[in-house]
Each structure stands twice: as C-alpha cells, then as structure tokens.
Amino acid sequence: MKVIGLTGGIGMGKSTAANTFRRLHVPVFDADAAVHELQGKGGRAVAPIAAAFPGTVREGKVDREALRRAVLGKPEALRRLERIVHPLVRDAERRFLAAARRRGERLVVLDIPLLFETRGEGRCDQIVVVTAPAAVQRWRVLRRPGMTEERLRWILARQTPDREKRRRADLLVHTGLSRHAAQRAIRKLVRETRA
Ligand SMILES: CC(C)(COP(=O)(O)OP(=O)(O)OC[C@H]1O[C@@H](n2cnc3c(N)ncnc32)[C@H](O)[C@@H]1O)[C@@H](O)C(=O)NCCC(=O)NCCS
Numbered sequence: 001m002k003v004i005g006l007t008g009g010i011g012m013g014k015s016t017a018a019n020t021f022r023r024l025h026v027p028v029f030d031a032d033a034a035v036h037e038l039q040g041k042g043g044r045a046v047a048p049i050a051a052a053f054p055g056t057v058r059e060g061k062v063d064r065e066a067l068r069r070a071v072l073g074k075p076e077a078l079r080r081l082e083r084i085v086h087p088l089v090r091d092a093e094r095r096f097l098a099a100a101r102r103r104g105e106r107l108v109v110l111d112i113p114l115l116f117e118t119r120g121e122g123r124c125d126q127i128v129v130v131t132a133p134a135a136v137q138r139w140r141v142l143r144r145p146g147m148t149e150e151r152l153r154w155i156l157a158r159q160t161p162d163r164e165k166r167r168r169a170d171l172l173v174h175t176g177l178s179r180h181a182a183q184r185a186i187r188k189l190v191r192e193t194r195a
C-alpha cells in the first residue's frame, strides 16, 4: 500500500486537494477532522484538555475559541496542548492505516497540516505539498470570519515556511493558478500510482 502525505501551510488548498483525492476514491485521513473528533463530545482529548486548560471545556466538549485564546501567543501553552493532542491523532492515523491495509487498499492519503513539523515524512512514500503565492494565501485566509493579521502572523510563525515545504516535496500542486490545473496534477499522480 502506498501512502501519500498531503500538506501545505494555512489556506494553501489542502482540504480542496484532499477532496479531489476522495473523488478519485482514494481514502483520506484528515488530521484536522481527527482533532475535532478528539475535542468533541466523548472525545479522548476532552478530559486531559479540561485538566490542563481550566475553563475551556463546556458541556462535555472543547470550546475551541476558548482554547485558542488560552494558547494564542503562548508558545509553551501550545506545546502543552500539542503534547496532549498529537499522540491521539497519531493513534487515529494508525487505526486508519491498519483498516486500509485490511481492506487491501493500494493507495491512501494522509492529510496532515503539520506533517513536517511532527516528523511525519518517514511514514509516507511520497509527499505532496500544496502551494500558492504568499499574497494569494493571505487573501484567502484573511477573508475568513474571525481571522486577523495578528492571528495569521502567529500561525505562520509556527509552521514550516512554504519555501522549505516546497523544497522537501516530491510533488508540488500549485493552487494559485486554476482549480483545473491542480485537479489535473492530482489525477495524473493517482493514475501513475495505480498503474
Ligand atoms: C488551537 C485550536 C483550538 C484553535 O482552533 P481553531 O478552530 O480556532 O483553528 P484551526 O484548528 O482551524 O486552526 C487554524 C489554523 O492554525 C493552524 N494550526 C492549528 N494548530 C496549529 C499548531 N499546533 N501549529 C501550527 N499551526 C497550527 C492550522 O493549520 C490552521 O490552518 C486548534 O487549532 C487546536 O486544537 N490545535 C492543536 C492541535 C494541532 O496541532 N492541530 C493542528 C492540526 S493536526
């Protein structure tokens, strides 16, 4: 089974690329969705987060806005949160891979925003990085409700720079051009991998 790692900075087009893979019937593990599930009702991260960040859990689930306020601008607090969340995400990923192997899948995608930051490269046969010019990235992200210059700056400072991601990629998918070009690049990759 071949494992493709899909990553890219905030707003570069990961989710859109992941959906293109899904439409081609490639199973995708979505690390962000896994975090949401872990922090939602009944999720395994809820109790440890309640203990580490008092006041951020309400009605059995994490209030992400409160949690964001608790870690934004506080690198040590974010590291504490990551130490809780990342091993649990890794666990979910392991279960996804084991299930895919059992089903006899030939190709799967791990959609992981922090693939490089969490040293996930070794678990992938090939790394796909989605990228766009910095101005396009900024424009996309700043349009989102609740996003501010300050928040974006802080997030970017915490992510491996785009040029470094591009350097470490096996395949680059440019999303600043057209939707069609990006889809074509992914279709080609899937076709070649399946051949
Ligand atoms: C801090 C939290 C509660 C903020 O939630 P919120 O819904 O406001 O934002 P969201 O999760 O959509 O993140 C916004 C952007 O920040 C980036 N980001 C999130 N966490 C991190 C991090 N630890 N390091 C760098 N960038 C991050 C993401 O790429 C995303 O593009 C949430 O991001 C969280 O629980 N993060 C810790 C877990 C983690 O590392 N997640 C990253 C994906 S595996």
Ligand SMILES: Nc1ncnc2c1ncn2[C@@H]1O[C@H](COP(=O)(O)OP(=O)(O)OP(=O)(O)O)[C@@H](O)[C@H]1O
Pocket (backbone or CB within 6 Å): 008, 009, 010, 011, 012, 013, 014, 015, 016, 017, 113, 140, 174, 175, 176, 177, 178, 179, 180, 182, 183
């Ligand atoms: N190939 C493309 N061409 C044009 N626009 C695109 C393309 N890919 C993505 N976009 C647009 O860019 C924006 C960000 O895309 P997306 O949500 O996929 O990014 P992301 O990397 O998953 O973001 P985040 O890291 O914040 O979760 C969306 O508005 C999306 O419609």
